Amino acid sequence: MILDVTNVKYSPKDKNKNVRIPSLLDNKLANFIGIHLGDGNIHINPKKHENQISCTGHLFDEYKWYLDYLIPLVKDLFNVSPYLYKDKRPNNSSIKISYRSKAIVEFLVNVIGLPSGKKTKCCIPECIKSSSTEIKREFLRGYADTDFSLAFSKRRQNGPNKYPTISLGTPDNKITKETIYLLKELEFKPHFKLEEESSYININGKKNLEKWMKEIGFSSPKHLTKYEIWKKYGFCPPYTTLAEREEILSGKENLIKKYKEKLING
Numbered sequence: 544m545i546l547d548v549t550n551v552k553y554s555p556k557d558k559n560k561n562v563r564i565p566s567l568l569d570n571k572l573a574n575f576i577g578i579h580l581g582d583g584n585i586h587i588n589p590k591k592h593e594n595q596i597s598c599t600g601h602l603f604d605e606y607k608w609y610l611d612y613l614i615p616l617v618k619d620l621f622n623v624s625p626y627l628y629k630d631k632r633p634n635n636s637s638i639k640i641s642y643r644s645k646a647i648v649e650f651l652v653n654v655i656g657l658p659s660g661k662k663t664k665c666c667i668p669e670c671i672k673s674s675s676t677e678i679k680r681e682f683l684r685g686y687a688d689t690d691f692s693l694a695f696s697k698r699r700q701n702g703p704n705k706y707p708t709i710s711l712g713t714p715d716n717k718i719t720k721e722t723i724y725l726l727k728e729l730e731f732k733p734h735f736k737l738e739e740e741s742s743y744i745n746i747n748g749k750k751n752l753e754k755w756m757k758e759i760g761f762s763s764p765k766h767l768t769k770y771e772i773w774k775k776y777g778f779c780p781p782y783t784t785l786a787e788r789e790e791i792l793s794g795k796e797n798l799i800k801k802y803k804e805k806l807i808n809g
Contacts, residue, residue, distance in 0.1 A: 544670060546670070548566050551650050556645075560622070560644075561562055562644050562646050565652045568678060570681040571616060574681045575617070578616075579685075580718075581690035582598040582666060582687070582689040582690075583596065584597050584598070585658070585660070590646075590793025593727060596642055596647055599637055599638070601637075603636060607764060608736060612641065612763075614627070625640035632801070655668050655711060666718055678727060680758055684760055685709075691711050693708075693761075695769070695781070704780060706747070707751075708745050708747050710746070712743040713742055714740055727765045729758070730754075768785060780802040
């Protein structure tokens with residue numbers, strides 16, 4: 544899809560830094576839009592001439608993904624180098640990237656349709672909803688990498704955690720409804736509950752997970768490592784950190800042995 548960027552205004556700093564604005568909605572931009580809808584924020588302060596874009600994630604689960612995937616994606620799309628911040632305080636443990644640009648903010652808000660300020664009553668941008676299946680899948684992958692979860696539950700009391708569920712929980716009914724519609728359009732069968740203050744979507748079962756991985760997939764290791772353990776062992780132990788899952792996949796099976804012993808001992 545060709546985007547009308549003729550009215551996007553560049554500040555002198557944008558011009559000096561050679562900020563680039565995409566004129567085509569391609570897979571990379573669709574993926575970024577999904578990521579931003581999940582983790583992103585746009586801050587505008589006209590009095591101080593502030594135009595800031597940021598994304599905030601979990602320090603330990605998403606640091607490597609922010610560094611190796613998200614920052615290069617931003618550079619590729621806009622030709623800017625985001626600043627990287629780490630908050631290691633026990634109650635925060637977050638990672639944040641931010642960058643300033645009048646042109647990028649105008650593009651994201653006025654052309655794409657992303658909200659500025661608090662993301663209340665968000666919606667999936669019209670340019671995504673009216674695009675091709677491929678673009679919709681790329682958008683969902685970015686959105687799922689940031690705001691969805693992947694978990695494996697027990698089907699019987701002493702059984703292994705092997706039943707997969709991809710979930711989205713949000714207080715925003717509007718975006719939940721739009722996501723349900725998008726998933727159904729892509730021939731998924733989501734279970735959902737819509738309430739005034741909280742809603743959720745569950746995509747359950749092995750068949751749905753394999754369809755997701757084949758057609759949409761994940762980019763973030765926080766999801767991918769769970770899937771890879773499940774594929775290798777037929778289950779995935781709950782409450783593991785990314786570092787622990789990476790150890791399991793590297794061949795260190797102490798956690799797997801402990802988990803199996805716990806199942807045997809009840």
